[in-house]
Amino acid sequence: MxxxxxxxxxxxxxxxxxxxxxxxxxxxxxxxxxxxxxxxxxxxxxxxxxxxxxxxxMVAKPDWNLPAVVGEDEADHQVEIEKEIKGAFGDLLHFVVQNRPAPKRKVLLVAPMSGHYATLLRSTVISLIPDTDLYITDWHNAREIPVSAGKFDVEDYTLHLVEYMRHLGPDVHIIAVCQPAPLALAATAYLAEEEPSAQPSSLTLIGGPIDPDAAPTEVTDFGDRVHMGHLQEMSIQRVGFKYPGVGRKVYPGxxxxxxxxxxxxxxxxxxxxxxxxxxxxxxxxxxxxxxxxxxxxxxVMDMPAEFYLSTVERIFKNNEIGKNNFTIAGKKVDIGKITTVAVKTVEGTKDDISAPGQCIAALDLCTGLPDSKKASHLEDGAGHYGIFAGKSWRNNIRPLVLQFIDANPRDAEKPKAKAKKPANDNAAA
Incomplete structure (x- = not known):
């Protein structure tokens, strides 16, 4: 109590x-x-x-407030939001532009579950809708989820991504922003072994802690020094009587x-x-x-306690993704099994949350992927927010991501050779 x-x-x-x-x-x-x-x-x-x-x-979920999209006919086309898949802990949303043929690029934008709603990526969404058939993960506020819905930890998050990838098909391109980057990588590796035909065409990881030990920050230092028992005692509470999730353990928004x-x-x-x-x-x-x-x-939104605690313990303290030791239901997920999905990383030189070096570590983990399927970009002068929503994203990074997507369609020729050393062209390598 x-x-x-x-x-x-x-x-x-x-x-x-x-x-x-x-x-x-x-x-x-x-x-x-x-x-x-x-x-x-x-x-x-x-x-x-x-x-x-x-x-x-503080207790209101922001609206998307998406502007109309100007089509090739130079007319305004309204954007409607449809729930493609409904779930207790999150929905898969589809941004449908009315009276517009679906673009060739199908993209799943994976939003973080890190205290804010998916609308935090509103500007990212607005910038992508004109050129892509866009979907996004819309995670629910844990205080609205009844205890009867069960738990939700990093393994459940990963399996939700697996479900979305299967549903959208192998021609989908994944863009994971910040916190979900390591889990999107794990979900792709899971499919590579369990159902290779369901893997996405490409995977773009933006400012994510793939290997937190590669470049320490205040966030990683906190994960290293905090004791899990102390963290649970200081951060975890039960939802009060006002909300449907009464009694659920959460990390309050x-x-x-x-x-x-x-x-x-x-x-x-x-x-x-x-x-x-x-x-x-x-x-x-x-x-x-x-x-x-x-x-x-x-x-802000409440996070399920088990998701927050397992993220701190498994992603940061134990570095399971960075060490390629991540497991789902006791079975190891081998990132080296990824052999056909093109992988690109994006980092900012002034990112003080996921410092340069943390995200690009994904390329070294993809030991089964040839250099031709790997790419990276280090944005000079950009902070964490700027690499997915600021001027740096709009002017420099977004065009590169779209170019990367176009260069890696699903029907591209499968690689014949394997290489362990990533092919990178910037200082973050």
Whole structure:
């Protein structure tokens, strides 16, 4: 019960702050105060508006808000979102552009389950829809999943990817962003041994911790020094009475958000102080830069406890993917079995979450893959977010990824030779 009480206490604090913000805004906005202009009242109303909006966003799933796509006929085509496969822990979504022939490129974008919704990749999705038949993994908030649905750990995540790959067929191209990169690699290796004909055409891994030991960061240092018992005691709680997942053990989104903000607390504090002043001076807008960023950043989701703990223990502490020791139901998944799927890695020189060297390690693990099926790119000056959603992605990385996809169709000639040394053309090699 103490874990449930802690969860409900955090939700109570969030609710209270949301109420305080709404109350301050309403009180300071009474018309009578306009008869006696006072900057303090303007500031109170601005503080209330920013506070209420911020705490309300913490329990709201953002909308996709996808713009229309301009087709070859120069007309706008609306984008509809269809649930291709429904599941307790996540859905496979399909972005269908109305009245447009399906592009030749079929792509599955694998979104992280790391505290934020798949909408974190909204800009990535918007950039890919015009040129691809796009699908995405949409993981559910664990607080909405009843305990009766069972567990969900890194093996279950991998098997979900296997199911999606089988469903979409061998002509699909996988793009895995950040956290799911090692599990997407494992899912491909699993299919290579269990059902080779169901393997995807290509696999692009962007900023993922394939081998966390290759280039230590604060994230990997945390994984190395933390004791699993202590981590479970400090991070895991049970969902409170307010949600369908009551009683489920989770790593709460609000606790994750606290960790996110604490890493750059001064930057976030300044951002909110500046926003309050802009609101007070009438210079802010509902969709300004601040709100656009924080509406997404503050929207957090609970992770299943077993997924979070198994990720820390197996991916970071034991480095099972990096050492090619990953198992599913006790059976080893050999990454060396991948022999026909083209693999590309993308890294950023200023990535402080998955530093250069961690992701490109995948190419060395693919010992059965010829050099002609391997590629890598190191984006100069790009941080973690920039390699999949920023200017670096739009201008440099996206064109290279699409070029890589086009160069590796499913009906390409199968390689006849094997090579263990990856063919790379940048400093990350």
């Amino acid at each position: 103490k874990y449930m009480a802690s969860y409900d206490l955090m939700e109570t604090m969030r609710n209270t702050n949301q109420w305080l913000g709404a109350t301050a805004q309403a009180f300071a906005s009474y018309p009578v105060f306009s008869a006696f202009p006072n900057p303090a009242m303007d500031w109170m109303a601005a503080w209330g508006e920013v506070t209420e909006r911020s705490f309300a966003r 609000l606790l994750q958000l606290n960790s996110f903000i604490s890493m750059n607390s001064e930057t976030h504090a300044k951002a909110f102080r500046d926003q309050i002043m802009r609101v007070a001076q009438g210079e802010a807008g509902d969709h300004d830069k601040h709100n656009k960023f924080y509406d997404e950043y503050l929207a």
